[in-house]
Amino acid sequence: GAVVSQHPSRVICKSGTSVKIECRSLDFQATTMFWYRQFPKQSLMLMATSNEGSKATYEQGVEKDKFLINHASLTLSTLTVTSAHPEDSSFYICSARSRVFANTGELFFGEGSRLTVL
């Protein structure tokens, strides 16, 4: 149980295009989803927190107009990188918190999506 799936796992796009990454909780309802960004050989940096049905909360320095996050249901959150540029190339990882494990603080992570902008 508690599986989180991300799609696509890899995407290559041209500069100036937009890319959407989906994050789904397959067998549980995700009360909260978090989007992280990871540069090569570095740790995870939180980008934003999203709760179902409300606007995402972005961390300082993260452009909300650049990284659009939608949490339309309890099982789906999407991250859209708008007008992507080479500096947006990175590994994006989503994570979800389950109602069942709400008291432990545990997060369940997707497999990650590697974005390469040419």
Add this chain to the structure above:
Amino acid sequence: AQSVTQPDIHITVSEGASLELRCNYSYGATPYLFWYVQSPGQGLQLLLKYFSGDTLVQGIKGFEAEFKRSQSSFNLRKPSVHWSDAAEYFCAVGLNAGNMLTFGGGTRLMVKP
């Protein structure tokens, strides 16, 4: 704000040897503590967690970690490392159950045959 420090960026151990990965956190109260493992190009898998109770917690794959309040540490240990344990290990801290997690810089483990 809480912070997490993993002092060792790289660690190399021989297969069969014991392992200890260090993690120190900065926070006034007892946080929620986690160890995750990441294989190249993959997401994160939870190894173990601590939020209350016995300070020595057992996880998957033979890992354990001990919460030491006096040292603000949550070190990860394994008595005998296998080649398949080679990966990146992240310690993470949460202020409470509903809070986001703050990650340490990670420790890359390499295993020599």
